[in-house]
Each structure stands twice: as structure tokens, then as C-alpha cells.
Amino acid sequence: xxxxxxxxxxxxxxxxxxxxxxxxxxxxLGMSGNVKEWVWNEHEGLRYIFGGGWNEPVxxxxxxxxxxxxxxxxxxxxxxxxxxxxxxxxxxASWGTARPSVDATxxxxxxxxxxxxxxxxxxxxxxxxxxxxxxxDDQEHWRRERxxxxxxxxxxxxxxxxxxxxxxxxxxxxxxxxxxxxxxQLKSSDGDLPFSVYFDFVARSGRALVYPVYxxxxxxxxxxxxxxxxxxxxxxxxxxxxxxxxxxxxxxxxVDYLESRGDIDVSRIGYYGYSMGAVSSLPIxxxxxxxRTAILLTGGLVTDPFTPEVDPVNFLPRAKLPVLMLGGRYxxxxxxxxxxxxxxxxxxxxxxxxxxxxxxxxxxxxxxxxLIREVLDWLDRYLGPVQR
Numbered sequence: 513x514x515x516x517x518x519x520x521x522x523x524x525x526x527x528x529x530x531x532x533x534x535x536x537x538x539x540x541l542g543m544s545g546n547v548k549e550w551v552w553n554e555h556e557g558l559r560y561i562f563g564g565g566w567n568e569p570v571x572x573x574x575x576x577x578x579x580x581x582x583x584x585x586x587x588x589x590x591x592x593x594x595x596x597x598x599x600x601x602x603x604x605a606s607w608g609t610a611r612p613s614v615d616a617t618x619x620x621x622x623x624x625x626x627x628x629x630x631x632x633x634x635x636x637x638x639x640x641x642x643x644x645x646x647x648x649d650d651q652e653h654w655r656r657e658r659x660x661x662x663x664x665x666x667x668x669x670x671x672x673x674x675x676x677x678x679x680x681x682x683x684x685x686x687x688x689x690x691x692x693x694x695x696x697q698l699k700s701s702d703g704d705l706p707f708s709v710y711f712d713f714v715a716r717s718g719r720a721l722v723y724p725v726y727x728x729x730x731x732x733x734x735x736x737x738x739x740x741x742x743x744x745x746x747x748x749x750x751x752x753x754x755x756x757x758x759x760x761x762x763x764x765x766x767v768d769y770l771e772s773r774g775d776i777d778v779s780r781i782g783y784y785g786y787s788m789g790a791v792s793s794l795p796i797x798x799x800x801x802x803x804r805t806a807i808l809l810t811g812g813l814v815t816d817p818f819t820p821e822v823d824p825v826n827f828l829p830r831a832k833l834p835v836l837m838l839g840g841r842y843x844x845x846x847x848x849x850x851x852x853x854x855x856x857x858x859x860x861x862x863x864x865x866x867x868x869x870x871x872x873x874x875x876x877x878x879x880x881x882x883l884i885r886e887v888l889d890w891l892d893r894y895l896g897p898v899q900r
Contacts, residue, residue, distance in 0.1 A: 519544025
């Protein structure tokens with residue numbers, strides 16, 4: 513995963529191939545990010561397009577993606593090659609299989625009494641935070657603070673990065689980010705992260721943007737990091753349960769910390785999760801009662817096994833806060849009809865306070881400008897407009 517970050521995932525645009533440093537095994541450059549490249553192979557009328565684009569997370573460099581063959585998105589392109597000999601017929605064959613469909617009619621949440629037992633997994637003692645500001649620096653649109661505080665387990669400490677906007681005065685509304693599965697592979701949450709284009713506008717809108725370093729991500733990775741739900745290699749199912757429980761505790765502990773600051777309006781806190789943060793961290797929506805609203809970007813139900821203590825099927829029907837879901841029509845991992853819509857329908861949120869937006873001609877990553885408009889309109893509605 514660290515190798516592909518040498519490609520172009522800067523969120524700004526395509527670059528000349530010769531300027532990139534992601535040298536592949538066959539002497540190629542620019543295969544990671546930059547421009548997604550069409551290949552011949554098709555599946556169910558769609559054509560594969562590989563390598564990820566400049567506006568996508570780094571794991572798209574190795575992930576499957578399919579689009580309609582006439583899709584002309586700005587990230588799509590092709591590579592010219594010289595054929596030195598005839599290719600085997602298998603090179604042009606239909607290829608791949610889609611993720612198994614979620615049978616929404618068979619989803620049966622546990623009873624309230626069983627759920628009460630599961631919820632105890634997420635309880636913790638509100639011990640001293642022992643909070644510290646590790647460092648701070650001023651940037652163009654915000655002041656970035658790097659803080660740490662005591663975790664709710666194991667004597668560990670949670671790291672968190674906080675972007676405090678410069679265009680408003682405290683107290684600030686706050687939005688807490690939960691990343692995609694790339695965070696399980698990358699070593700550092702420092703610097704200009706490739707995915708920041710999908711949350712930096714929150715801080716520029718005048719709200720505090722908080723991105724914690726959750727257990728097993730970035731600087732808190734173990735020597736052999738666990739795989740994300742939905743990936744080809746899953747960790748042991750009980751370890752997956754323990755990991756999700758630690759994530760929820762880290763999130764709630766982050767809210768504890770925000771309550772201790774004095775410059776955050778703790779009555780106006782929102783959740784914003786991307787991919788993994790819109791799938792396997794969903795217990796947060798039912799367990800954490802201090803949230804005003806939630807935004808789920810490119811998520812959906814999956815057929816991967818969960819223990820019942822963390823299964824989203826048991827938590828979504830207990831999540832009643834306003835929720836905005838955003839997804840792409842051609843998301844390979846989370847198909848609209850068999851993944852996104854079943855998850856949306858399971859939410860207990862009243863119909864007038866939940867919204868599902870499907871971006872046409874988009875895959876796993878929705879278009880930035882449309883995304884910004886939807887997210888900020890939703891935050892204005894449920895956290896309130898920012899007073900500049």
C-alpha cells in the first residue's frame with residue numbers, strides 16, 4: 513500500500529506520467545492513481561477500468577472497478593501499448609464476479625433484550641482524559657491541532673487531529689470523521705492526506721473537523737494490521753468484533769474530549785464516515801447518543817460475516833438520528849439495489865429525516881462538487897448555519 517502512494521492521489525488533477533515515481537514491475541509509471549485506465553474485459557455489460565484516479569483513495573489502485581463503456585468521467589483514460597505478439601483469447605474474455613447480493617427479506621435484527629446485552633460491549637468507565645496538545649500549526653484556512661488523550665481500554669492513548677476554522681469564532685460546531693480502509697494500511701495521519709478532499713471543505717465552511725486515529729489505523733497500527741470488512745482477506749471474526757468495539761469506544765472518547773475543551777458546541781456534533789466508516793463502524797450511530805446527525809459516504813450492507821455484537825443489521829434499526837447517505841450508481845463494492853438501499857431502509861430514522869443520494873455516472877467516489885453541496889446543505893439543516 514505504501515508503494516502505490518507514490519502515484520498521483522493528490523485530489524487536484526492528472527499529472528504527466530514522467531513526473532510520477534510509482535515504478536511498476538514491468539517498468540511502467542503512473543499506474544497508481546492519476547488516470548483510471550480502461551481494459552477490454554467486461555462483466556454484465558460494463559467494462560473494467562483499473563488503477564484508481566487522482567481523486568480516489570489509494571486502495572483503488574488495486575481494487576476492481578467497472579463502468580459503462582461510454583462513461584467519459586474526467587478521471588478516465590487509457591494507455592497505448594505496442595502488441596509484440598498475438599494475445600491469448602482468454603485475455604479478452606468476460607471476467608470477474610460481483611459481490612453477492614444482500615437478501616434484505618432475510619435480515620432479522622435481534623430483540624430489544626438481546627440488543628441491550630450487545631450494547632454493554634461498548635460501555636466504559638469515564639476515567640481521566642489526561643489530554644495533551646502534542647503540537648499545533650496555522651494553515652491558510654484553519655489551525656491544526658494534534659492532541660492525545662487516554663483511551664477507554666488497555667492503557668492506550670487516542671491521537672486526534674483537529675482543524676479549527678479561522679473564519680468563525682468559537683464555539684464551533686464539530687464533525688468527526690471516520691476513514692476508509694486505507695487507514696488500516698497507511699503509516700501516518702500527518703500531512704495532506706489523499707482523502708482530505710472529501711472533508712477539508714467542512715473546516716472551510718466554519719466547522720471544526722476532527723479526525724481521530726482509531727485503533728489499528730495509521731500511527732496506531734499493529735505490526736500486522738487487520739483487513740477491513742469487505743476485503744479479500746478478513747481477520748478472525750472475533751478479532752473483527754473486538755476491533756469494532758475499540759473503534760466505537762475511541763469515537764465516544766473523542767466526544768468526551770471535545771466536551772472538555774470549551775471551544776466546541778457539544779450540542780452540535782455530527783458524524784461523517786467514508787466507506788469502512790460507513791459500513792463496519794455503524795454501531796456508533798446507535799450507541800453514541802450525543803450525535804445530532806450522521807453522513808455516510810459510499811457505504812452499504814455486505815455479506816461478509818459479523819458477530820451479532822457488531823452486525824450493522826442489529827444497530828441500524830436502533831439508529832434514529834438524521835442520516836444522509838451518498839453513493840455512486842456504479843459502486844462495485846456496494847451496489848445500489850442490493851447493498852445501499854437495504855442499508856438505508858434498515859435505518860430507524862423517520863423518513864423525513866433521512867436521505868439517500870445516488871450520483872449517476874459515479875463509482876466508489878462521488879464527484880467532489882456535488883458531494884460538497886449535499887454535505888454542507890445537510891449540516892446547515894441539522895447542525896444549523898454557521899455564523900461567520
